[in-house]
Amino acid sequence: MSPEFVITMAEQSVYTVLAISLPLLLVALGVGLLVSIFQATTQIQEQTLAFIPKIVSVFVALIFFGPWMLSKMIRFTFDIFNNLHKFIG
Template identity: 35%
Template sequence: MSPEVFVEILREALQMVIILVSAIILPSLFVGLIVSVFQAATSINEQTINFLPRLIVTLLALSWGGHWLVSQIMDFTFTIIDRIPEVVG
């Protein structure tokens, strides 16, 4: 296996991880920011107020995007399996 093939596979894997994690984390980040701005504007300093909306949005992102996430992982897995002869040979 040449180093170029290894680096390319590693780059593709890291890119896949970033895309999949971003699809789940970014909506939660935006909701957390909105709730934090609301807490700062109203001077409410309760930590549990921020948790529930973020949890709900994360679960909704997983349920709405779950099919897409799994299909991306499957496509990547099939691509890696198809590239086994290139890596070994």
């Protein structure tokens, strides 16, 4: 196993993790920003107010993006198992 192969596999792994987590993180970021703007304009300083909308929005995004995320993970896992012979030796 060459160093280039290891670096390529690590690069693909990091790219896959980022691609899978990015939609949920962006949804949580957007909803958190909207709730923060709402809290700043209405001067409601309740700390727990931000959690419920974020949890609900991430759950909805998980339902929406879940099939795509699962197919991306399955494709990456299939590629790893398909190239298993390259890991030995």
